[in-house]
Amino acid sequence: MAAFEKTPGWLDWCAEPSRPAFRLPEGAVDAHCHVFGPGARFPYAPERKYTPCDASKEQLFALRDRLGFTRSVVVQATCHGADNTAMVDALRASGGRARGVATLRPGVSDAEVAELHAAGVRGVRFNFVKRLVDAAPLEDLRDVAERIAPYGWHAVVYFEAADLPGLRDFLLSVPVPLVVDHMGRPDVTRDPEGPAFGAFLDFLRARPDIWCKVTCPERLTAAGPPALDGERAAYRDVVPFARRVVEEFPDRVLWGTDWPHPNLTGHMPDDGLLVDFVPHIAPTAELRHRLLVANPARLYWPEAR
Template sequence: MSQSDEDDAPLCQGPDPKPRPPGYALPPGATDCHAHVIGPFQLFELQEDRSYTPPEAPLSAYRTLLDTLGLERGVVVQPSVFGTDNACTLDALAKHRNRLRGIAVIDHTVSDEALERMAGNGIRGIRLNMLYRGGVSTDHLEALAKRIERFGWHIQLLIDCRTLPILAPKLARLPVDIVVDHMGHMPASAGVGHPGFRLLLQMVRDGRTWVKLSGANRTSTAGAPYHDTIPFAHALLDADPTRLVWGSDWPHVAIDGYMANDGELLDLLKLWVPDERQRHLVLVENPARLYGFGD
């Protein structure tokens, strides 16, 4: 890689190499609904058009994370650095058909045969990344939604929900559910009263939008232990606890500064969702419905 390439897609730090368990026991069937498997690079090459260069975060390391945290299941989300080449994600799913499900990145050129193979291999949705290079734009959103509807898939959006009012009319016309990453991925300093977040809450209430309780170390403006994110989680719970899932966001790509331990983030979940019954929904029941665990 040339110096200009390094400047254009800077190397980002890896996750905490010594994850610790949370301070409470997770229920059977607990699920991490947002993680990325990256590499090994000798088998799965990064695409040139990307916003960052991650270190390897292979399947073996992700298995260790799940086991350490007490999570039985995981959802592997295709990262932007691989573009529409889903080989790394599909490889992980093939090795753990009962434990893992996946989210792919596709564009309008994907064949029906490829979609059918992905469905058979555990893919349960497609992701549109509107924040990092390497993602897919919304130009073909409606056409893609129609093509994936027959599989029961959803569309996952990495979006700053301050811009949600612009996209919302298009989303309302889609025949599939929407999943929004990282509680809307807007800075906590914007507040729960921001019009974009209020719209997200209404979309959750309307019953066709899910939200991932994740990304505190991305959205907090106060820093660790990220308590300024708690009002956002509570507002989402008030909207509808049956439409929320939790994700680690491991290996926390493109994070500057302090790297949170994943056990620390699960401890935060107990503050986000203090009621044990609601936490069971978020960790077990909701993921089983959304991703088809047990199918």
């Protein structure tokens, strides 16, 4: 695969997203987004599973401002492997308006962790999605978790619903808070009150420091891309799942765009329409403030509280 040749079929992000009908509360945080390259400056990892389009920090910040967010949490993209340079560059250019989630290898030095912390990193990501990364030994991940614990970081964990039973005991043993990406990727064709999603909720109940991102309806939907209507309603089949999490765990939920939407098939979402998903899953002003402002501030900017 050539260094800058996009993976065939790769969908580029929406260059002109609509302005959301829903006005974000002051201080809102996009708690899950990425930067890709640009590859000419920040080369993609040789072991990557895909080559994306470029998506720079300047473009991310422009989207932040267009949608009405105040701050961002930039999550290390798998296409960059454990080279966190592009993500850290975005943090340093943000003027304190961004925090980061890194990818680290076992044996990472305390000096490197300290340098990342100074740049604004506050978490490490463990990715268990087999089509995106090669499996890492669980003990290696435990080593990383123990190294970040003194800094007050958390572990962002990305897995698919079918894999949770095999990961549950390990995840519950990780000695730092957990943040689950994308609601553990539930099958939204099933009953949100049924046993499959119930098992995921039981996992969230198992520890009081397990958080959940109610993100990526565009990935989870089985109904396909939404049609704009008078309410700008989007991804209705995902709403009952996300709303259940928000209402049961109001102080442990986060939301983000997932821009620029890596490895998405079927359709590329309008990010303005994604923002308009929020009132459907957080139906009161109080829930929306916790989801978008208070919770991410408590997790990523505790010193400012």
